Amino acid sequence: MSEPPISRGFRGRKPGGPSSRIPPGQHLVSDFPVLSAGPTPETHLKNWRLTLEDGDSPVGEWAWDQFNALPQTEVTVDIHCVTTWSKLDTRWSGVTIDTLLEAAGLTEPPAPFVLAHCDGDYTTNMPAEDLVDGKAMVATHFDGEPLDPEHGGPARLLVPHLYFWKSAKWVRRLQFIDTEQPGFWEELGYHIYGDPWREQRYAGD
Ligand SMILES: Nc1nc2c(c(=O)[nH]1)N[C@H]1C(S)=C(S)[C@@H](COP(=O)(O)O)O[C@H]1N2
Ligand SMILES: [Mo]
Numbered sequence: 001m002s003e004p005p006i007s008r009g010f011r012g013r014k015p016g017g018p019s020s021r022i023p024p025g026q027h028l029v030s031d032f033p034v035l036s037a038g039p040t041p042e043t044h045l046k047n048w049r050l051t052l053e054d055g056d057s058p059v060g061e062w063a064w065d066q067f068n069a070l071p072q073t074e075v076t077v078d079i080h081c082v083t084t085w086s087k088l089d090t091r092w093s094g095v096t097i098d099t100l101l102e103a104a105g106l107t108e109p110p111a112p113f114v115l116a117h118c119d120g121d122y123t124t125n126m127p128a129e130d131l132v133d134g135k136a137m138v139a140t141h142f143d144g145e146p147l148d149p150e151h152g153g154p155a156r157l158l159v160p161h162l163y164f165w166k167s168a169k170w171v172r173r174l175q176f177i178d179t180e181q182p183g184f185w186e187e188l189g190y191h192i193y194g195d196p197w198r199e200q201r202y203a204g205d
Contacts, residue, residue, distance in 0.1 A: 018088060021078055021086075021088055022086050023080055023086065023196035023197050023199065024197075024199045025084060025199055025201075026080055026084050026085070026086040026196065027084055027085060027086065028085075028086055028087070028088065029085040029086070029087055030087075032087065032090075032151065033081070033083075033085060034150045034151065035081060035083065035164075035165075036150070036169065037122060037184065037185075038120050038121075038122070039120070040149045040150050040170075041118075041119040041120040041170050043119055043149070043153075043154055043170065045064045045154060046064075048063070048064045048154060048155075048172075049061055049062065049063055049172065050062050050067055050100075050138060050155065050171070050172060050173075050174075051172065051173045051174070052100060052101070052104050052106075052173075052174050052176070053173060053174070053175040053176060054110035054111060054176050055111065055175070055176070055177060055178070059104050059105075059106065059110060060100060060101075060103060060104030060105075060106075062100075062103075064154070067095065067138075067140075067155070068140070070095045070099055070100070070103055071095070071099050072093055072094065072095060073093065073094065073095065073096050073099070073137060074091065074092070074093040075091070075092055075093070075137065075158075075160075076089050076090065076091045076092075077089075077090060077092070077158075077160040078090070078160060079160050079164050079167070080160075080163055080164060080196040081163065081164040081165070082163040082164070082165055082190065082194070082196075082201050086196075090142070090143075090160075091142070091143050091144065092137065092139040092141060092142055092158055093139065093140065093141040093144075094137040094138050094139035094140045094141065094155065094158065095137060095138050095140075096134060096136065096137045097131040097132055097135075097136050097137065097138070097174070098132055098133065098134065100138070100174075101132070108132070109128035109129070109131070109132060109176050110176045111128065111176035111177050111178050112127060112128050112129075112176075112178065113125065113126075113127055113128060113176070113177050113178070113179065113180045113181065114126055114127070114128050114131060114174055114175065114176055114177070115175045115177055115181050115183060116157050116166075116168040116171050116173070116174055116175075116183070117168075117171070117172055117173035117174075117175060118168050118169060118170040118171050118172060119170040119172055120170055121184075122168060122169070122170075122183075122184050123168070123183035123184050124157075124165060124166050124168050124183035124184060124185065124186065125180060125181055125182055125183045125186055125192070126159060126162065126166055126193070127180075127193075128176055130159060130161070130162065131159065131174075135159065135161060136157065136158060136159040136160075137157075137158050138155050138156070138157060138158070138171060139152075139155065139156055139157075139158040140153070140154060140155050151169065152167075152168075152169030152170055152171070153170075154170075155170070155171060156168060156169040156170065156171055157169075157171045157174075161195070161196075162193070162194045162195060162196070163190075163191075163194040163195075163196050163200075163201070165185045165190065165194065166194055180192065186203075189202055189203050190202060190203070191203055191205055
């Protein structure tokens, strides 16, 4: 049997009541905590660019207005931070990575791994397949409002099926690479993949 064409990310939430949607070791919050490893960078939209790279070569680049002219997608998803808070039914909109690849003229990711780069030097890694098929987006809106700077505005990666540290705030560059390369937290001992349902918090979990 092949896997159903449904992901735990964007194509609908997990079925069942709230408790069945909370991964092991997590608890629910109703507020929206801010977790940043450094200061909130000041972003000037005039200079903002989002770039897709195949290794060191740019394969797609959008200025703010161009990015916002791309087809937009709205999703409602659950998010899970490795510090043990989870938040259900968060509503986001932005541009899916599928749409970005298509806009760059690509039918699939150009390489199997991704390193996401942000304003402020944060990085995080994931397999490219975790960004496609409706599983991830570059989000510009939360709850119908432009994303607050503390939460990653003007634009952040949203990869809700992985621990929330993978959802890089102030994302500017998605670099597709042939060899997996650990990002900021992954270098510091957090799990290379980070599936909350398998409680992959730290390397070795
Ligand atoms: N650029 C950047 N992105 C980041 C972080 C960061 O420090 N810098 N923290 C990560 C972590 S650990 C979490 S839990 C979420 C927190 O997002 P929030 O502050 O919107 O809740 O952002 C992730 N993305
Ligand atoms: Mo986190």
